[in-house]
Structure formats: structure tokens, C-alpha cells
Amino acid sequence: MTAPAELLDRLRAIVGPAHVIVDERLEDYEHDGTFLQHALTAAVLPNRTEEVAEVVRLCAATQTPITSRGAGSGLVGGPVPLSGGIVLSLERFTELEIDSANLMAVAGAGVINGDLDAAAAEHGLMYPPDPASKLISTIGGNVACNSGGPHCLKYGLTADYVVGMTVVLADGSVLELGGRLRKRSSGYRMMQLFVGSEGTLGIVTQVIVKLVPRPRHHATAMVGFATIEDAADAVRRVLQSGHFPAALEMLNRATLEIVGHLLPAGFRNDHEAVLVIEQDGNDPDQVLEQLAGMVEILDGIDNRVAQSEAEREGIWKARRHLGHAMVELRQNVFSEDIGVPISKVPEMVHRFQALAEKHNLRMPVVAHAGDGNLHPTLLFEEEQRHLVGPVAAQIFRDAVELGGTVSAEHGLGALKRDFAALEHSAEEIGWWRRLKDLYDPLGILNPHKIFPEQPADDHFLDNQPGWGRKLAGGRDRAEVAT
Ligand SMILES: Cc1cc2nc3c(=O)[nH]c(=O)nc-3n(C[C@H](O)[C@H](O)[C@H](O)COP(=O)(O)OP(=O)(O)OC[C@H]3O[C@@H](n4cnc5c(N)ncnc54)[C@H](O)[C@@H]3O)c2cc1C
Known part of the structure; x- marks a missing residue:
């Protein structure tokens, strides 16, 4: 490996001195959301694909390990630089275009998932994959991990939305894959290989993702069950009934012991299992009617259909509160x-x-x-x-x-x-x-x-x-x- 001082000089020449971090800020690049941690030579923050390619060519020539990084919210030590070398952070790739004519977004790898969805919302569109980390995690990290969340039941995972990407390979060559097309059946689906590859096959600098029309109304209910089997059987019945909920989440009794105080007033907190079920769509009456139909099929021993946006938020707060409660x-x-x-x-x-x-x-x-x-x-x-x-x-x-x-x-x-x-x-x-x-x-x-x-x-x-x-x-x- 080239001596660090020389390597650092050459990295600075590529991305500019301000974007090669070697000071106390380096600690932030040593870990992700887990306890794993490893020292590194430098964090490098390019903001153009060509800069990434040059950095990669330099690292290939000097056999320097490269760990790609989005927001570092990973939960399996993925962006931790276990062999040292450099962390290549995509955080400055924040360009975002909403192409409403084609129902697409073209996003730099460092765009935050929630920002992408919020920008899509301004056009009446939605980017559905919704990890609980959507307010911090990047689209590049989501692609690298094939991330998902509650609404992926109805809408699908990250992999289902990626239709194009720019990826820098380990020799510094740049591959443009796919484009603003919703359908394509010509040739191998090479870009899917990079989805879920956790930064081990290439560095994604830009992605093109499909958007869908944003549903204008949501209706949400909470349903309680005496046993886990009853709840699971209810899930099966709903999914086989021809209804397709936007989300279908389960909390067990041990969770209710922690978040029970947030359940809707009067809802029992001693159930063995609780399901949170949501439907979405554009006609409020129809959405509510569909939800009521599903609640009937679920046939729990206790149920509450949210009657207002505040009640709906309350139900989701109970579902999501576990992490906060543990803090x-x-x-x-x-x-x-x-x-x-x-x-x-x-x-x-x-x-x-x-x-x-x-x-x-x-x-x-x-x-x-x-x-x-x-x-x-x-x-x-x-x-x-x-x-x-x-x-x-x-x-x-x-x-x-x-x-x-x-x-x-x-x-x-x-x-x-x-x-x-x-x-x-x-x-x-x-x-x-x-x-x-x-x-x-x-x-x-x-x-x-x-x-x-x-x-x-x-x-x-x-x-x-x-x-x-x-x-x-x-x-x-x-x-x-x-
Ligand atoms: C509170 C909390 C809640 C979470 N909830 C969920 C959830 O509901 N669903 C879920 O799926 N995950 C969840 N996660 C995990 C995490 O947020 C996701 O894995 C997310 O996709 C990581 O994105 P990131 O930008 O933080 O990537 P990082 O953590 O920086 O990196 C993750 C992996 O992707 C690679 N990588 C990152 N960017 C690129 C790139 N541009 N090109 C190539 N490789 C790259 C890294 O090398 C690493 O292997 C949660 C995490 C936290 C902390």
C-alpha cells in the first residue's frame, strides 16, 4: 500500500483538501448503528461520479480497501471499514430530480429516503419503500441493503423500484445501467446484482427509481387477539380474502407491556397479540369501507378504527414507540x-x-x-x-x-x-x-x-x-x- 501521506495527497488532489477527513471527525466514519468499530486512514467525500472513479483507480493501484458509506445507519456493521483503508462517503451526492412526466426520481446516492419521498409528494407522487430509518438513511444505502418497511407489503421493496443506476466498478470504470423505463425485458438484469450487494461489487453514485401515485387517504385500525395463532390466522384470512392492506403489523404481549400506555383509550393492553392494519386510496369512504371489511375478517376480541388523523397517528406511535421506550x-x-x-x-x-x-x-x-x-x-x-x-x-x-x-x-x-x-x-x-x-x-x-x-x-x-x-x-x- 502507498504510504498514507502520499495516498492522502493524491486523494486531496482528486476531491479537494476539504473533502478528505483525517481529524477527530473520523470517529463518525468508524462505525454504523452497531457496536462494531474500526480505524481508517481517511474518509473521502467526492461529489461527482468521475471523482469516485478516480479515487477507486487510485485505491486499486495502491491496493487500498474502500468501504462505501451512506448515512451509517446500518445495523450489521456494513459500512465499518474492517480492513482500514478509506471510507468513501456518498453524503455529498444529494442532487434530486423528480421527473413527474415519467413517474421517476433521479437521485444521487446520498439523497435521504424521506427527502426523496417528500419531494415526490409535492408532485402527488410517492416513493413507497419506508424503512423506519427513512429520515436518515440514504437511497444508496437502501439500494445496497435492499431495505424495506411497513408499507412494503403492498408496494414492494427497494429492489422493486430501482430501474436505473450509475455504478463505479472496482477498476474505476463507470457502468450506466437501465433508465427511465418502467418496463424492459432486453438482456440480463445486471443492476439487480448491485441491489443488496452491500457495497461489495461496486459503488452506486446515482439511482433512478419508480414513483407511484400518492394515495390521498389512509385509514388505520388496531385489533387485539387472545393468542398469537389467532392473530396469524387472521393475517392469513385477510390476505386470502381479496383485500390487500397497505400495512399489516404485529406487536406481541411483551411489546404491549412496554408501549401499552400509548394504546387508544379503552383498548386492552393484555392481549397476546395486536395487529395494526392500514388501508390507503383516494376515496375516503371506500378506504374506510375496505378497512372496516378487513377488521371484520380479522375478527379480533377488541378493535379500534381510528376516527381522526390524530387517532391514526396515535396507533402508529404505539407501533413505533418501542425503540424510544428502550432509550x-x-x-x-x-x-x-x-x-x-x-x-x-x-x-x-x-x-x-x-x-x-x-x-x-x-x-x-x-x-x-x-x-x-x-x-x-x-x-x-x-x-x-x-x-x-x-x-x-x-x-x-x-x-x-x-x-x-x-x-x-x-x-x-x-x-x-x-x-x-x-x-x-x-x-x-x-x-x-x-x-x-x-x-x-x-x-x-x-x-x-x-x-x-x-x-x-x-x-x-x-x-x-x-x-x-x-x-x-x-x-x-x-x-x-x-
Ligand atoms: C433506527 C433505525 C431503524 C432502522 N429501520 C430499518 C427498517 O425499518 N428497514 C430496513 O431495511 N433497515 C432499517 N434500518 C437499517 C438501515 O437504516 C438500512 O440498512 C439503510 O438502508 C442503511 O442506509 P445508510 O445510508 O445508512 O447506509 P450505511 O449504513 O452507510 O451503509 C449500509 C451498507 O450499504 C453500503 N453502501 C452504502 N451506500 C452505498 C453506495 N452508494 N454504494 C454501494 N454501497 C453502499 C455500505 O457499504 C454498507 O454495507 C434501521 C436503522 C436504524 C438505525
Whole structure:
């Protein structure tokens, strides 16, 4: 590797001295939303694709590792520079065009998801993928992780919206893929390879995403159930009924114990499960009628249809409050994002409960129930820290045993890379390696991510300094969740 001083001079010549960070601000680029942290030589902040390409060519010539970074809100250590080298931050790629004639947005990789959606709203349009981090995470990071959120049940994930991208490859060449087209069936869908690749195959500098007409009305209800099975069966009935809700979320009893005070007045907080169901559309009467129809099909023992925007907000606040509550409780937390076939949701929740009881841990669960995507959160005291690794590992094994995935939203990154082999065959991972070798023969793009390096075992979280760290700039993770 070229001596750092010379490397830094050459980086400064490409992006300008102000955009090569080597001072105390470097700490912000050492970590993401997890406890993982690693030192680096410099954070480099280009703002043109050609600058990125030049930086990459320099790094290839000097064998300097490059870790791409959006907002650093990742939850699996993805943007942590585990081999040192440089962090290439896309934060200055903030150009945004709403192309309302074609129902498209052309966004620099550093555009914040919520800003994109807000700009689309000014044209009566919507960008649906809505991670809870939408107010801080970037579209480049969303593409790299194939992020999702509550409204992905009806509208689909990030991958379903990306129709074009500019990507810088590991040799510094620039690939323009796709365009402002909603349909195309000519040739390989190469850009999909970069979606979910977590910065290991190329650096995305710009994306073109589809937009959809923005629904003008929403109606939301909360429905309580005596058992998890009843709630899961209700989810199945609704999805098979011909209705298609905009969101269908589940909270278990352990969650209600924490957010119960936020439930609508008179709504019981001792249910085993609660579903939050939402419908959207343009005709307010029709939207309400459809929601009422779904609430009837759900057939819970308690229900509340929001009668005003304030009540609707109240229901969503209860759904989203868990993270904030944990900040208030000053609890140690570790959250996961496994997914299972929707028919296996009750079995998975029972396995969570059995694990929690066995180890005397609190484990609230919120789920995108219509997608089978569950977020169990381990709350633990300092003396229980040693239990977190084994419990999390068991959760991953259980999810895979039930036909699921170790990650439905956050990716593998560094934290879960060793569990990839539980879910994906050796043959499949062999093909991943061939693709990686083809796109990045020197292995300089985001090393030590995605690919398993050790056997998956219970000790993968041992000897880590802390859990649930603050995000860059000192912001608390939970406080930024929408
Ligand atoms: C409070 C909170 C709530 C969250 N809720 C959700 C949720 O509901 N759903 C969900 O899916 N995720 C959620 N996340 C996780 C996280 O916000 C997402 O993974 C998000 O997409 C990361 O975006 P980012 O800009 O912060 O990317 P970063 O964290 O900076 O990077 C994430 C990964 O993408 C790579 N990368 C970033 N930008 C680029 C680029 N331009 N080109 C190539 N690779 C790149 C990085 O190398 C890294 O591997 C949440 C996180 C927090 C802190």
C-alpha cells in the first residue's frame, strides 16, 4: 500500500483538501448503528461520479480497501471499514430530480429516503419503500441493503423500484445501467446484482427509481387477539380474502407491556397479540369501507378504527414507540430482522417466547406480519450480556429451520456474514465468490462483509464493547426511527 501521506495527497488532489477527513471527525466514519468499530486512514467525500472513479483507480493501484458509506445507519456493521483503508462517503451526492412526466426520481446516492419521498409528494407522487430509518438513511444505502418497511407489503421493496443506476466498478470504470423505463425485458438484469450487494461489487453514485401515485387517504385500525395463532390466522384470512392492506403489523404481549400506555383509550393492553392494519386510496369512504371489511375478517376480541388523523397517528406511535421506550428505560438492546414464511409466524413467535423464558430475558417482538418479517429485540441487564450471542444464534437457526432468512431487511454485513452458510448452500456461495472475483478481483471493495469467514457459532458477539451504540453525530438510533 502507498504510504498514507502520499495516498492522502493524491486523494486531496482528486476531491479537494476539504473533502478528505483525517481529524477527530473520523470517529463518525468508524462505525454504523452497531457496536462494531474500526480505524481508517481517511474518509473521502467526492461529489461527482468521475471523482469516485478516480479515487477507486487510485485505491486499486495502491491496493487500498474502500468501504462505501451512506448515512451509517446500518445495523450489521456494513459500512465499518474492517480492513482500514478509506471510507468513501456518498453524503455529498444529494442532487434530486423528480421527473413527474415519467413517474421517476433521479437521485444521487446520498439523497435521504424521506427527502426523496417528500419531494415526490409535492408532485402527488410517492416513493413507497419506508424503512423506519427513512429520515436518515440514504437511497444508496437502501439500494445496497435492499431495505424495506411497513408499507412494503403492498408496494414492494427497494429492489422493486430501482430501474436505473450509475455504478463505479472496482477498476474505476463507470457502468450506466437501465433508465427511465418502467418496463424492459432486453438482456440480463445486471443492476439487480448491485441491489443488496452491500457495497461489495461496486459503488452506486446515482439511482433512478419508480414513483407511484400518492394515495390521498389512509385509514388505520388496531385489533387485539387472545393468542398469537389467532392473530396469524387472521393475517392469513385477510390476505386470502381479496383485500390487500397497505400495512399489516404485529406487536406481541411483551411489546404491549412496554408501549401499552400509548394504546387508544379503552383498548386492552393484555392481549397476546395486536395487529395494526392500514388501508390507503383516494376515496375516503371506500378506504374506510375496505378497512372496516378487513377488521371484520380479522375478527379480533377488541378493535379500534381510528376516527381522526390524530387517532391514526396515535396507533402508529404505539407501533413505533418501542425503540424510544428502550432509550427511556436505558436498557441494553439487541434487535434482529429475521424472516419466515407467513404461515410460520406463530411458530417463530413461540420459539422467541421459549428462548426468552429459558434465559430469563425480555423479548418484545414487532413484526411486518404480512411479510413474515419479525424484529425480536433482546432486552438485557449487564450480567446477561453473555446470553445474547447464543440466543441470537438460536434465533437465526430457528428462522432457517422454518424455511426463513437470517435477514429480511438489514443485510449480512459483518455481524451476520458467518450465518450466511446456514441459509445458502455452499454451491450458491461459491457462485457469489465467482461474481465477487469477477467484479472485484483485488478484493478492495468492502472486505470482510457478506462472505462467511468462520463457522457460525454462539460466540459471534463475544468480547464486543457494547450494544446499541449511538449513530454518527451522537444521535440515538431509536430517536431517529420514524
Ligand atoms: C433506527 C433505525 C431503524 C432502522 N429501520 C430499518 C427498517 O425499518 N428497514 C430496513 O431495511 N433497515 C432499517 N434500518 C437499517 C438501515 O437504516 C438500512 O440498512 C439503510 O438502508 C442503511 O442506509 P445508510 O445510508 O445508512 O447506509 P450505511 O449504513 O452507510 O451503509 C449500509 C451498507 O450499504 C453500503 N453502501 C452504502 N451506500 C452505498 C453506495 N452508494 N454504494 C454501494 N454501497 C453502499 C455500505 O457499504 C454498507 O454495507 C434501521 C436503522 C436504524 C438505525
